[in-house]
Amino acid sequence: MLLAQGRPGVGHHQHARLLKEHGLTREVGLAVPHFFAAAMAAARTDLVAGVPRRVARSFCEMLALRAVELPFAFPHMTTALMWHTRTDADPGARYFRSLVTEALREAPRARRQLKG
Incomplete structure (x- = not known):
């Protein structure tokens, strides 16, 4: 069974579509609000959580977890910052x-430097 983070949105739909293309289905056993809650639940149950690779590495260092790569490529997802106009000029x-x-x-540069 799978853990899901947050409310269903673009990432969830993209993930479900990709699994379906590979003959797999999602069965959500628990929905949590963020990656850390997913990691904690995965460490204490038999559920699995799909999180970004960089996040997974950090959690594996802190918790009794093991990272497993997907057997297929997952498309790159863009991260965007958004804020209310009233805070635009706030120092x-x-x-x-x-x-x-x-x-x-800095994250991609640091990752390249670590790889040598």
Whole structure:
């Protein structure tokens, strides 16, 4: 059985379609609000959770979990930042967005450096 994160949306539908193309179906046993809750539930049950590779590696270091690659390629998903217009000019919100953006830019570079 599978864990699902959040409410069904584009990622869930894309995942279900991809599984169907490979003759597989999703059977959701538990829905949780975020990746950490999915990891905790997977570590304490017989459920499996599909999370991004980078997230899975971190959770495997912290919990009694094992990462397994999908037997087929999963399409790249884009991450986007969105905010209300009233916070667009707020200095604190701008600073926070810049930290998030820089961290996301650094992640692929750091991964390449680790691989050598």
